[in-house]
Structures are given as structure tokens and as C-alpha cells.
Amino acid sequence: MTGEELKTDGSFRDSIGTMDADGKRKFVYPKKPKGKFTNQRTILATVLLVFMFATPWIKINGQPLLLLNVLERKFVVFGNIFWPQDFYLLVFALLTGILFVILFTVIFGRLFCGWVCPQTIFMEHVFRRIEYWIEGDRGQQIRLSKLPWNNPEKLRKKGLKSFVFWVISFIISNDFLMIIVGTDEWLKVVSDGPFVHLGNFIGILVFTTIFYFVFAWFREQVCIIVCPYGRLQGVMLDRQSVVVAYDYKRGENRAKFKKKENRAEAKKGDCIDCNQCVDVCPTGIDIRNGTQLECINCTACIDACDAIMDKVELPRGLIRYASEESIAEEKPHKYSLRAKAYTGLLVVLLIIMGFLTSSRSAVEATILRASGMTHFEKEGKIVNLYNYKILNKSAENQELELQLISPEGEINFAGTPDMSLEIGKLIRGSFFIAIEPTQLKSSETEIKIGIIANGKLIETTTTSFNGPRVKTKN
Numbered sequence: 001m002t003g004e005e006l007k008t009d010g011s012f013r014d015s016i017g018t019m020d021a022d023g024k025r026k027f028v029y030p031k032k033p034k035g036k037f038t039n040q041r042t043i044l045a046t047v048l049l050v051f052m053f054a055t056p057w058i059k060i061n062g063q064p065l066l067l068l069n070v071l072e073r074k075f076v077v078f079g080n081i082f083w084p085q086d087f088y089l090l091v092f093a094l095l096t097g098i099l100f101v102i103l104f105t106v107i108f109g110r111l112f113c114g115w116v117c118p119q120t121i122f123m124e125h126v127f128r129r130i131e132y133w134i135e136g137d138r139g140q141q142i143r144l145s146k147l148p149w150n151n152p153e154k155l156r157k158k159g160l161k162s163f164v165f166w167v168i169s170f171i172i173s174n175d176f177l178m179i180i181v182g183t184d185e186w187l188k189v190v191s192d193g194p195f196v197h198l199g200n201f202i203g204i205l206v207f208t209t210i211f212y213f214v215f216a217w218f219r220e221q222v223c224i225i226v227c228p229y230g231r232l233q234g235v236m237l238d239r240q241s242v243v244v245a246y247d248y249k250r251g252e253n254r255a256k257f258k259k260k261e262n263r264a265e266a267k268k269g270d271c272i273d274c275n276q277c278v279d280v281c282p283t284g285i286d287i288r289n290g291t292q293l294e295c296i297n298c299t300a301c302i303d304a305c306d307a308i309m310d311k312v313e314l315p316r317g318l319i320r321y322a323s324e325e326s327i328a329e330e331k332p333h334k335y336s337l338r339a340k341a342y343t344g345l346l347v348v349l350l351i352i353m354g355f356l357t358s359s360r361s362a363v364e365a366t367i368l369r370a371s372g373m374t375h376f377e378k379e380g381k382i383v384n385l386y387n388y389k390i391l392n393k394s395a396e397n398q399e400l401e402l403q404l405i406s407p408e409g410e411i412n413f414a415g416t417p418d419m420s421l422e423i424g425k426l427i428r429g430s431f432f433i434a435i436e437p438t439q440l441k442s443s444e445t446e447i448k449i450g451i452i453a454n455g456k457l458i459e460t461t462t463t464s465f466n467g468p469r470v471k472t473k474n
Contacts, residue, residue: 006247018220018284018294029144030128030222031276037302041115045125048116056178056186063395074424075176081424083274083393084362090358096349101229105236107335109243113229119214119222122172124282126296127165127215129371134161134257135146138279173204190220220283223296230293237291239325240336244297244389246277246288246319247327254288257312270314277301279317283363287319361459363421365451370430375466381409382436382467389428390451391413392421401452402431405460407445409435433465440467 007094020026058065061081067076075082082089105113113120135141135157147154175198178186194201216224223230237243251271255263263270271288278286280301283294287301305319323333370385377383392398404411414430421427431445444464451459 018224026284028282029141029145030282030284030300031136031279031305032132032305033280033300035306037299038303039300040312042125044115045121046055048121049125052118053175056175056183061395063181064182066179067310068180069182070180079395081393081395083391083424085391085393086360089353089360090214091162092356093245093345096346096353099342099346099349102236103339103346105229105233106180106238106241106342107339109241110229110233110295110297111236111242113223114299117296119227120296120298123215123219126168128282130164130168131161134164156377164207165216166212169215170204172211173207176207177204189464192269220294221358223295224283230296233293238338239328240323242321242323242333243291243318244295244299245291245322245324245327246271247317247322248288249327251288251318270306270309270318272312274308276304276308280304291324309415360393362392363398363400363451363453364391364393365389365449365457365459365461367449368465375468378434380436382437382440382465383432383434384465385430385432387428387430389426390421391426392423395423397422398453403457404433404452405448405450405454407435407439407447409433409439409447410450435465435467437467443467443469456472 011455018026018028055066056064063076063079063081065076065078067074069075073084124333124339131141135144144154144157149155158362169473174186177189179198181189189200253267254270254271255266256272257272261268277288278301279286281287282298282300282301283296285292285294287295299321302319302321306316306424309316309318325331326333327473366389366390367386373385375382375384388402390400398421400421402411402419410433412432412434414432416433417429418427434443435447439445443466445467446462447465450457450462451461
């Protein structure tokens, strides 16, 4: 018998736990969880929330810790600026991130969802706690929901909750705006007033409404319907993946608890069918039916079950982190061959990502010979015309120079160039390169040009130099 055979008719897989037989939304009123894992998740959630709200204000070398300015196509990660020209880094980062998710899920199931997902953190550790504070625990919430809307208590509590939810959603929206446009621009929006920066203000209101809708009404449906991760876990998990699991071998057959009863002789399992694991579940499932896409591995059922086991003086761990294989065959968890392969590939991608990031130049220069132009001779030297584009990808202004490294020759700008390059700015221009004919060994000679910033060579680029055909001796 496997965990998925516990409910023999399999009806639990025909619908989701938040929908009734008529297909209507069935709201979940989870009981407030308590226990070791809940305390650990609360600590982690607090740290992540503090980090999230502090992130826009933290700066490294004058740059924000994190900036995702899609409008200006400027991205800052840990003080390092990335521009559209660094798109290849984004590709590698996405590949690495996807592989990490696959690896993590193969080994640990949806641990990410229950512990660090922003949706879970905000829902369970912010909005749900406010709901407990205003409306009370599960039983009180159910009673309140059944009251008519003209009841003063319901109007007062629901109105207060909606107001607090809206304020928090507004704060979250402002934090997201700061991550997108930066704190300096955000302070400017606040000081100038909403109507001066109407677009940003409308954006804040739109996101506030979305956040309010998600956390006040849509809730767990994000994890069940919108987020693809829950459905993807079906193809990523295997029998060796560690998930929140019910030990059906120990728990079945379920029966109510009786004092001083020998449950082994009565052919009863350790599960006393108290339903506490269902009452605390934020997605409304029964973990005893086996792994389900709605399960976010939040561990609320583990804490609830452990508390009951303590009361009836039975061992903890009836619901615990375990793999299907370890429960069915009573084997310790092993690092599977598939997990090892994913880990090896992930290490390779991380090494490549680290190399590409560390070798990224402070400036990006493109120097090409002017199209449609041929060489000409001036004062006994062969001259070619070049166009250049130089982008400053660093976090500081640059004073640039161009120097011909090889072969010997000279660079003469067309006009008076402005080689002062501000952060994130692009300069364009043209220059002539003049080289003695004796330095040319063919009609197409490779030349190397150095870009010097603040007196230091930071980048070199190569291009071709067109010259007359070199006569060969018979």
C-alpha cells in the first residue's frame, strides 16, 4: 500500500481542496499553527521581510543593492550595474536559476514554497497574522463569516481588516517601486506630489489593488492555479524526493484515541483521526492522502500532528519530512544519481557565470572601419576612417583615451571629441588611424586599440586596417 492508495476512490485528485461539489470557491480558514517549524519559519520570514524593505536603502559604492529599472533598462545587483549589452549574463543566470529550482525540487520538493516564497511569507506571516489578530482563530473566523453583513461586529472587523490590508498593500507597492526606480526617484515622487508624477502614482495604486486582491481574496489560489511550480513538481519529484509526508505505514488504520488502549492489539495505527493536520493547512488539503499539487510544504501539519502525538503520548514524526521510498521501504534518504547530475551541471554553470561576471569590462567599446570608405594616403602614411561607440557600464564616471597598441601609428579624431563618459552613457564619434606603409604586411592588417580610463588600460579591441596591396618579390 502506498500513500496515494490511502483514499481508495482517488476522489481527492478530481478536484482541489478549495472548491465544493458545485465548482464554487470554498474559502479556507486555517487554524493558527504553533510549534518548532512554525517558529523557525517565522524567524526566517522576519529576516527576509526586513531585508526586502531595507534593500532599496542599502547602497554599495554609491549604487543600490538591488535595482530592476525595466523602463531605463538598467539593472543593479549587489552594486554591480548591468545593461542590455549584458544580456548574455541574464541568459546564463536564468539557466542557472531554472536548474537550481529543478535540483532543489528533485531533492527537497516544494521547500522553497513553504519557507521563502514571497507569496507564502506575506500571506502566512503578515496578512494571516493580522487576520488572526482582528478576527480570531479558525472557529471565530468561520462564525464571523456566517453572520449577516448588517451585523455591527462583522462590519467593524471586516472593515478594519480591509483597511489594514490596503495600507500594507500600499507599503509593499511603494517598496516595489523603490526597487524599480530607486529611492532617489521615489523620494522625488513623494516630495513633488502624486499629480506631478501621475504615471508612477497610478502604477502604485494599480499594484496596491493587485496586492490587496491577492492577499484579501485570491490567497492560496495563487499557489494552486496561477503558479506553475505546483504542477511542475509532478514531473520533477521522484520516490527519493524529500517532502512533507504522512507515514501511512505507522498511521493506518486510523481510529479515534482511547485511553489505556493497546492500539497495536486493536489493529489501529497511530493516527487518531483528529483532523488537526487538515484544520491548519493553508490550502485546505488532507496530507494523509499523499503528495498533492496544493501542498506547499509549509510544515503546519507537522507541528499540529506533533502536538497531538505529545498529548496522546505517541512518538512524534507521524507527519514529517521524508521521501516515499524511506517510508515504504524504511530506507535512509540517498542523494540520487539524477540529483548528482543536476548538481554537477549546476556547479559548471555557476563557474561559467562567475567567470563571465568577473571578466566583464567596465566599458564596452565597438570600433569598426567606416563602411564604404577606402584607405587613402596622406603625408606618406596610409589612413583609414573608423567609427566608435563606447558605453560606460561601471559605477563611476570615466575619462577615456584611445591608444593604438599595434602596429605603430597615430590616432587623429575628426573634430574635438568629448571623452568624458558618465555612468551608463554612450558616446559616439569618428577618428582616423594613420600607419606607415612599412608597418603593413598585407592589404588587411589586424590592429589593436586600447581604451584607457582614468589613466589605466581597461579594455582592448581589435579591428582591421585596409591598405594597398603589398608587392611580393619574384
